Amino acid sequence: MEEYKIEMKINGERLVATTQADESLLKFLRRNGFFEVKCGCEKGECGTCTVILQGKAVKSCITLALQANNKEVWTIRGMEKFELGRKLQESFVQYGAIQCGFCTPGMILVAKAYLDKNPIPDRKEIKREIAGNLCRCTGYKKIIDAIYAVAEENKKMN
Amino acid sequence: MSQLKIIGKPISRDDAWAKAKGELKYADDFSLPGMLYGKVLHSKYPAAKIISINTEKAKQFSGVRAVLTAGDVPHNETVTRFGQSSEVGKGFEGLYRVLADKKVRFMGEAIALLAADTEEIAEEAINLIEVEYEPLPGVFDPVEAMQPGAYLVGEVDSNIIAQFGCAQGDIERGFKEADIIIEDTYKVPFVDHAYLETESGIAWIDENSVINIRVGSQVIEHFRDVADVLGLPHNRVRYRGTMMGGGFGGKEDITVETYLALLTWKTKKPVRLVYSREESILCHSKRHPFIMHYKVGAKKDGKLVALEAELISDAGAYPYLSPWVNLYATVNAAGPYCIPHIKVNTYCVLTNNTFTSANRGFGAPQPNMAYESIMDELAHQLSINPLEIRRINCLTTGKALSTTGQTFKTYVALPEVAEKAWEALGNPTRIKDKYKKVGQGLAIGLMSYGRMTFLHDSSRCYVRLESDGSILIRSGIPDLGGGQVSILCQIVAEELGVPMSKINIYYSDTALTPLAGTTTATRQTYMSGNAALKAAREIKKRLIYKAAQMMNVHTDNLDIGEEKIIVKYKPSQYLPLIEAIKACNADGIELFCEAQFNGPFTMTPDLSNIRGMIFPDFTFGAQAVEIAVDIETGEVEVLKLVTCYDVGKAINPLSVEGQMEGGSIYGLGYALMEEVIIKDGVTLTPSFSEYIIPTSADVPEAKAILVESGGGLGPYGAKGIGEPACSIIAPAILNAIYNAVGVRIKSLPATPEKIIRTLKGQFN
Amino acid sequence: MKQIKYISPRTKEEALEVLQQEKDRACIVAGCSNVLPNLKDKKIAPQILVDITTLESLKGIFKKEGKILLGPLTTINELISSKIILEEYPVLTQAAREFADPIVRNTATVGGNLVTASPAADLAVPLLSLDAIVKIESLGDKREVNLINFFTAPGETILNSHELVVGIEFKQSDINKNGCFMKIGQRKAMAISIATLAVNLDWKENTINQIRIAAGSVAPTPLRLTGVEEFLKNKKLNQELIEEAVIKVSKEVNPISDIRASEGYRRYISGILFKRAIERLAN
Ligand SMILES: Cc1cc2nc3c(=O)[nH]c(=O)nc-3n(C[C@H](O)[C@H](O)[C@H](O)COP(=O)(O)OP(=O)(O)OC[C@H]3O[C@@H](n4cnc5c(N)ncnc54)[C@H](O)[C@@H]3O)c2cc1C
Ligand code: FES
């Protein structure tokens, strides 16, 4: 099996490794110890594997590892480096938006990428924006609460 | 009682930060040097004879380390057990077969196991195992499977594996007294748990020759069952349970643990095994489909006089928890209503479908859907409003459950919860869209919390106060995401007057943490909560005893809070907790305690006519919804959803609301979209694009109303809420559909197509 | 063991060369939202993945001489945020908004959606009602195909294995400005369509000058309902006519029953979607 050298910046740090042509970014990341990227379906249908690639949320199970070559990837472990990331984490904890937590990394990353673009969404917009991330535990209400609280804070600061 | 400081406050859960930061390691987020990758070969047919299995090619394949079939398993057949302490007898202990032998019973049944150096090799090599099948006809419909002469799924002479009954009064007289009788049949489908974390784990053998299994399980007591399969002493198998990415009853049975143990035992190497989503849907348990025939009689004024029900459930190919689920369904069959004449019979039948077992609600959601639809129909036919008919008939404090006669000594929050939920809906929303009709619906219910009393359930917890004032808890409690672990921290923090941040808890380890029993049956807050309370209070007593000596104050006048031992009548006078600890340590007073809490114990009941106490207690609740139905497309939009339960005491209101909101959306999926379609034994919905669960775009923002009567058996009067919260939303939605467009959907899910067919008859 | 290679060509020409060489052995990769699931399910077994996502010349939305050209790598989210698409081809914006979910829309492309040729391809339907043309290139050759002739069977198109879709083009016109897309799925997001329908209408003083109707998930391929279009042409738009057309729509579609819906419901609902679309456009 042919191996390809690949390089990316993950959570701000350079990673050089090898991959195969058909390896998904999800498998690649987990294989390299980024266990915080979760695998719920491997078909793009649950959102647990979401990462931020070049500023955009993508589902890493339907992205080739090689498509992230020379690019910047952020996982939940990198969110502490951003004020918005920390705020979202704090808010998820505070509002009870985390039950089993399996959807949480994906949810926070999607929220981060979205609030970066649109810092003051209303609840309906938030609800629409997280529709690619399943959560079986919370019924979504508290997740929306948590993201909305950060949006409200953004509003006050503007 | 002194003022509670941590209990009852909406605090952040102990495990939340690790999850928010992505630091929490689930079962599969782990690897070991030299680890192999396990894979399961599943049956291609739902019913077949296995003529031969040839593993040679797979074994020869480079990188394959082991291939196992039934013959390689030391004890391939044992019985299903679920951590109960008492002998419950044959009726409840079904066959647990690790690998199919001679005959396969369902598509997806495990036939062989394989371990290889890499995942890719395992995936390729598993297909090299050659199985020669002789397909058999099979039977896929439980009613058919019940008939004499039906194809036999198992090796015994009947497919009926459990049969229960309840009766009171005189059913014939009851119907004679009735002014109105409603008779109908209701159906509910197979449902998947759809936890986002699939079944997975890692096993290895440690330096003491103990098989360690790192897995997310709701029942870590299965270590005994795994040991039995391997023929090892129980103390040679250790579960190291991890936080689960959801359980909902699906991790209550053994999932991949036996396979992991066998492969690691055979290869002497660490092995990892992860189910794909497809395997999770195809091969693991589902919620039971039921066919429910009901006949209910009432007087003109709405008073119920008789209820007769026959419930038939599809157990799928192996028993697992089916008999228990059916017992719950039997007890729930008449709902929370006082009915003088009752006759309920339930049958649990094997078929060649995927096996069914526990799923959040455990036999309650099914009959609830039927009897609450009937209550609504009665209300409609008698022109009584939906709330009123429930008020007239519901159980109240001091009354007895119609099915079993168990009396309720503590507060029964009906009809209070029904009124609150119904009122919270408010006036029907006006919608301008000419194609949409709005309707409102109500359902009420009861559900037990705590395991059946004849199982003699208990839980243990260990608490230790460290010399620096921090606390260590050890509890075997599994956490499936509901915050079970955090609740124990909160209770101990409250009792010993230390902040949550000073507590560290070890959980779910069968070797090192005291067994706390299963995270099932909505029992952990009640059972393990009480065990933690007992242990903490014992330590508290010792601290106060010592402090009383030191402060020269009577023990009755001392209390603990904010890391101080305080004189109640003069809070400015106190002893720092740390001083009391030092003194206790110096005196050799033990500042640790392992406590056991026992639930009430009863004898195994007569299963043909179950009477008396079966469950410790019940939770009562109501759910109300407002929906809009598109009269041309049949699409249903849920506009409002209210859940109101008497939770006894909300130890952490955020967690309780989370259960209520999450549970109601779990139930919304059941009502409107979820179905594992199994046709002639073949699952047609093996992925998340076919097995549809609600996204955020499909749900309203659920509202939770907490009633806190303080009447529960749990710590501080808490009741259980995890399962009840999902168990009556489906009938509330069906009733709202009826209210909106006048059609009664009698089978779940209520898809747009089904609604349109019922509205319009045939298409064209 | 499987042998699979990867290449990320630097230019379109290089991509075409690779395709010419590898033909059937190659699989073009764009957003990858179909390719990776298909690889996983072993529905495809290519020997080389040709990743075109770095080819700038295949990206972008261009306006020129009364036409719009979409690069095949245009993502669904780019469609949604395009002002010109919203103003002049709203049917496409509407469809894009109902496509998959916000994350998948970041990577999934228009070209990928068309070439996948699923009967349920959601963008095929509005593009059919916009009367789009598919621009195709191969090494040293070019051709254009009307989208109506592009799909041949479920998962199949007229595209040869050495060809690349390089653009999707449609006209700026009154009819293209006035469009409406309708989708019904099993849920509100991440839903494979049970049925979709798009209508583009040009009418004056109540008379239909021209109408285009396209439907998805109701036949082996996304299709235009040319029979109904013919029937409606030059007719006065009124309630009676709509009712007649609804029946004709239900007859002209050619659906199957599957786990998502029955044939009967699909026929019925196509009519309803048509009625809703035309009502919206005529108001
Ligand atoms: C969760 C989820 C939800 C989805 N929801 C929807 C939905 O609502 N509606 C819908 O229609 N689809 C949906 N899809 C399917 C898929 O996302 C779309 O078909 C998407 O448009 C494919 O685009 P892509 O860029 O990802 O294609 P890829 O997967 O990269 O490619 C798809 C196919 O097109 C070929 N191809 C790509 N570009 C070119 C080109 N320029 N020239 C020639 N061949 C090319 C590839 O070789 C491959 O055969 C969904 C998928 C997922 C995972
Ligand atoms: S694992 Fe990627 S979307 Fe489910």
Ligand code: FES
């Ligand atoms: S918290 Fe469990 S899936 Fe969202």
